[in-house]
Amino acid sequence: MRELNLVPHTYSNQKKLIDRKKHVALSIALALVVVVASGGYIFGKEALLKIKRNNLQEQVDSNKELVVKNEALVRDINLTKQHIEKAKQLSVLKGKDTDGLIVELSSLFPSGVKISNITFAKSGNLEAEGLSGSLNLTCEAKSKSDVSHLWANLRESDKFSNSHISGLTGTDKVTFNLKINTKGVNNDVKAEDKQ
Missing domain, CATH: 3.30.70.2830 (Alpha-Beta Plaits)
Structure with a gap:
């Protein structure tokens, strides 16, 4: 009878098993990289959108202040025009x-x-x-x-x-x-x- 050498087969099975583990580990690592990259992208995008929102809110607040200042100036101009008109009327009456x-x-x-x-x-x-x-x-x-x-x-x-x-x-x-x-x-x- 012949003696079987099972070492190469065991070695071959172990090599396949190691290759499979490497593929699984590599797939898991790749999946982790994709998940982390996606999470990082989403987090970065969210942070960027928050910064844009804050900038827009600052512009809106600044515009509100400008609108209030503009309304105050319009009121002052109208009041000054009324005073000028009254002064003209008084000067006509004085004459x-x-x-x-x-x-x-x-x-x-x-x-x-x-x-x-x-x-x-x-x-x-x-x-x-x-x-x-x-x-x-x-x-x-x-x-x-x-x-x-x-x-x-x-x-x-x-x-x-x-x-x-x-x-x-x-x-x-x-x-x-x-x-x-x-x-x-x-x-x-x-x-x-x-x-």
Whole structure:
């Protein structure tokens, strides 16, 4: 009988077993590398996204501050414009000589007409037409001819040509309302007239 040499076969089986273990170990190591790399990629991507989110949040916060500053500036600009407009209105009113206006108006009244009440109304519509405002007068006259004479005088005047008489009542003593849209008298013009 022949003797069998089992050592090479055992060696061969051991070599296969070692090769298999190496393949398994290499596969496990490769799988671990893939898992670690994937985890690292995901962790890195998440960290990068957090950094981007933080940067965007900082930009949003900065923009909010800029919006608040812009709104405050717009409010300040509007307030300044309102102050400028009020200053212009006051300078226009300061330039009007109401005494001269009333003196000139009284020179147009016949002796039979008396004024019982005067009110002055300032209107933006009148200013657009080059007028300073409107005078509303409540008057009493001795006769209707005095009223007609007054209205004729007003119509001939440049400053008081736009006048309206309403509410004419009475026979012995006539009462009426007079509305006059006036151009006003500038102080500068009045000073030049005095020279």
